[in-house]
Amino acid sequence: MDSPHRFIRALRRQPVDTTPVWIMRQAGRYLPEYRATRAEAGDFLTLCKTPELACEVTMQPLRRFELDAAILFSDILTIPDAMGLGLSLVEKQGPRFDRPVRDLSAIQALGVPDPEDDLGYVMDAVRLIRKTLDGRTPLIGFAGSPWTLACYMVEGQGSRDFARIKTLAYDRPDAMAHLLDILVESITLYLNAQIAAGAQAVQIFDTWGGSLSYDAYRRWSLEPMQRIVAGLDRGPEDAPVILFTKGGAPWLEQIADAGADALGLDWCCDPADARRRVGHRVALQGNLDPGILRADNHVIEREVARTLDAFGPQPGHVFNLGHGITPDIRPDAVAKLVNAVHGHPFESA
């Protein structure tokens, strides 16, 4: 399957004309037009649940910057929301569930959401965005990893020490495994529905996998993600899959063997070391420290060049930040970054 898009080509480790770039959380509060659309919607969840508005904010960063991919505007917490946990997003506090899942009986009561029924607004947004993009830019769909969703569902909100979920995992591994099974099934159906609706690549965000010990990561985070990848129906366009574990450096070789096409790297990882460890069996995505976007333009340009050189010759690299962009970043810094990536002298292996 030959794609005209450099983003898809790089994920498949095919030749490209320059390094593709997109930015995690590229649609968000650092853009004044995003803040205006969110104000119009009233709140973040209404924005996610109104396909026309989700499409509008997906398109906003593409109007400003020469990005090589669009990402569906949504959230990883749509699945637990559809399970009935009562999601709300409190300004400056992050997400919160009214009915967190704390014991085996609560886990046993969970249902697997039907993507077209319970999460139809997400599929409608994918269809509308794909139509609006009209083949110009490829569309990324996404989901959270089972472990990361379980963290929010059990803790009921963000957490520093993951006290409740780790206690569950160590005291009641049977209950933990059951919760992850339900999530694997839900996420597989959800991503397959996004691909069927038009997503041309999918990324699994494993934001909290790095909070686990070496062995626990393999059991509670990697293995469930591996089952999702095995269950994906990549559709007529053969959608590539990206796995992003924040703090995933200890397990790069194992993540590279999980069946995905690409690995997302955070900024703590040395790109050259990552490439040595995984070889060319996967593409790599990343990994500029988002904090660099607060620096002067010449520092941004220098660090982009340094990062590109560290990844080495194409094919097989998609430029990104090592984690999401923060609300305090000047849009002008993003323009500098994108232009610096595309303008960098570039070698093909």
Ligand code: CP3
């Ligand atoms: O990348 C994109 O542009 C697509 C949109 C996207 C959002 N959330 C929009 C959003 C994506 C891919 C996500 C994923 C997500 N959501 C993750 C995994 C990625 C990561 O950053 O590790 C996580 C852990 C969440 C859960 C979540 N949703 C949190 C912790 C928050 C609060 C963040 C904050 O800074 O307040 C959200 C809300 C959220 N999701 C916002 C956006 C733009 C901010 C909401 C707002 O106030 O407008």
